[in-house]
Amino acid sequence: MKLLCNYKSSSENNYTPALDVKEKPLLKLFENSEIRKTPMKFSHLPEREVVKHFTKLSEMNYHVDKGMYPLGSCTMKYNPKVAEDIANLNNLLNLHPETPESEIQSALKIMFCLGESLKEISGMDAITLQPLAGSHGELTGLLITRAYFHSKKENRNTVLIPDTAHGTNPASSSRAGFKIKEIKSNKNGILDPKDLEKSMNEDVAALMITNPNTLGVFESNIKELSRILHKNGALLYMDGANLNALMGISRPGDIGVDIIHFNLHKTFATPHGGGGPGSGPVAVKNHLSKFLPVPTIEFDGKKYKFNWRGKNSIGKVSTFYGAFSVIIKAYVYIKLLGAEGLRLTSEQAIINSNYLLSNLEDKYDIPYKKNCMHEFVLSASKFKKNGVRALDIAKTLLDMGYHAPTVYFPLIVAEAMMIEPTETESKESLDGFIKAMRQVAKQAEENPNLLKNSPSTTPVGRLDEVKANRELNVRW
Ligand SMILES: *Cc1c(COP(=O)(O)O)cnc(C)c1O
Numbered sequence: 001m002k003l004l005c006n007y008k009s010s011s012e013n014n015y016t017p018a019l020d021v022k023e024k025p026l027l028k029l030f031e032n033s034e035i036r037k038t039p040m041k042f043s044h045l046p047e048r049e050v051v052k053h054f055t056k057l058s059e060m061n062y063h064v065d066k067g068m069y070p071l072g073s074c075t076m077k078y079n080p081k082v083a084e085d086i087a088n089l090n091n092l093l094n095l096h097p098e099t100p101e102s103e104i105q106s107a108l109k110i111m112f113c114l115g116e117s118l119k120e121i122s123g124m125d126a127i128t129l130q131p132l133a134g135s136h137g138e139l140t141g142l143l144i145t146r147a148y149f150h151s152k153k154e155n156r157n158t159v160l161i162p163d164t165a166h167g168t169n170p171a172s173s174s175r176a177g178f179k180i181k182e183i184k185s186n187k188n189g190i191l192d193p194k195d196l197e198k199s200m201n202e203d204v205a206a207l208m209i210t211n212p213n214t215l216g217v218f219e220s221n222i223k224e225l226s227r228i229l230h231k232n233g234a235l236l237y238m239d240g241a242n243l244n245a246l247m248g249i250s251r252p253g254d255i256g257v258d259i260i261h262f263n264l265h266k267t268f269a270t271p272h273g274g275g276g277p278g279s280g281p282v283a284v285k286n287h288l289s290k291f292l293p294v295p296t297i298e299f300d301g302k303k304y305k306f307n308w309r310g311k312n313s314i315g316k317v318s319t320f321y322g323a324f325s326v327i328i329k330a331y332v333y334i335k336l337l338g339a340e341g342l343r344l345t346s347e348q349a350i351i352n353s354n355y356l357l358s359n360l361e362d363k364y365d366i367p368y369k370k371n372c373m374h375e376f377v378l379s380a381s382k383f384k385k386n387g388v389r390a391l392d393i394a395k396t397l398l399d400m401g402y403h404a405p406t407v408y409f410p411l412i413v414a415e416a417m418m419i420e421p422t423e424t425e426s427k428e429s430l431d432g433f434i435k436a437m438r439q440v441a442k443q444a445e446e447n448p449n450l451l452k453n454s455p456s457t458t459p460v461g462r463l464d465e466v467k468a469n470r471e472l473n474v475r476w
Pocket of ligand 1: 134136263278
């Protein structure tokens with residue numbers, strides 16, 4: 001609690017970088033005449049017209065239920081509808097968060113059991129379900145790290161982060177008050193223990209590593225990395241957003257991880273994208289459990305209850321207990337698949353990804369290692385001589401009926417295209433994507449100008465994304 005209260009707000013701290021675009025007051029973006037003064041009248045429209053309107057809008061969008069969405073790092077897989085149905089049951093949906101404990105035993109049981117399952121899957125000892133996103137889980141984990149060293153009266157102020165890291169890792173570290181030091185990956189795309197050893201000193205609080213990392217490569221030195229950190233009194237934080245590759249195969253807690261966050265909205269059945277609710281539970285080893293946010297949920301053999309005690313706790317990190325609907329869906333998903341099913345899920349995700357890679361490696365450059373986990377990174381650099389960039393390939397794929405892969409990430413790969421098919425794509429759909437990717441590569445060689453006009457079949461054509469970011473205009 002203490003730490004959060006001492007926490008300086010963003011306006012007065014130095015953690016956030018200075019604004020590098022022209023500042024505009026939000027309200028000035030709208031003209032007065034554009035702000036609605038009276039409620040919108042819908043009632044004069046017949047239901048048929050309303051349904052037509054919204055159906056048309058929904059068709060303008062691309063989504064997971066419509067087709068393949070190989071957006072690397074995001075695990076855009078199909079989510080079973082039964083999880084939605086159960087989360088929408090009236091007695092769960094309309095549960096008031098202030099209902100007395102004795103009347104919400106089933107809800108507490110769902111939260112408790114999800115926590116136990118995630119602990120089992122990850123090999124960790126204690127958990128909070130409160131954080132509302134992966135990045136929020138990172139912040140929570142780093143505040144726990146800070147509280148841990150505070151309690152030991154150690155003044156460690158640095159977090160080490162590999163050059164393959166997701167952008168949220170340095171952002172969360174900085175937000176939690178740490179300095180960041182980057183470590184370079186080796187030629188195989190993983191961290192070398194020798195490089196970690198060189199970066200170690202008494203200022204280092206933790207190494208924050210994603211595993212498998214954003215190149216889709218398993219950090220096979222992780223046990224040795226953990227040994228070096230622990231020998232020097234530091235912690236190993238694992239970004240668990242890529243857990244879709246590990247379930248039932250490798251448990252982070254067994255390979256030296258002290259803190260991990262999960263992305264329930266990636267791995268465990270909540271549709272992801274569009275800014276909907278997410279959930280980023282954080283699990284820790286015993287030595288960190290007393291710093292977890294309150295309340296934690298306990299079971300005394302008869303009753304489930306909230307435990308609000310915790311004088312070392314970092315305090316609450318969200319209103320009430322987290323994103324309950326996402327928690328329900330994750331629990332349904334885990335119960336539905338069981339231990340066997342979860343392992344098969346990860347195996348299939350890895351097989352699908354390797355199948356794509358082996359059918360594309362003759363057409364694109366593969367900067368790191370030929371074997372991948374659940375995703376991989378290609379480079380479109382070889383087409384640059386024809387004036388074709390990764391962005392042109394991504395835009396052309398839209399015209400072919402696919403969502404584009406993640407492009408220009410991770411930053412250490414030039415013209416990067418990061419592809420994650422997930423386990424829910426059939427062989428036919430993978431073959432379709434391979435065909436499209438090969439066709440685009442051929443066009444990039446033979447008729448590069450064609451790629452410059454894409455997309456031409458989508459509701460809007462090619463946007464100036466830099467301008468859209470820098471000169472936000474919400475009028476249309
Ligand atoms: C998605 C992702 C995150 C951030 O998760 P959010 O829920 O979007 O905040 C962090 N790290 C990795 C590796 C990710 O893929």
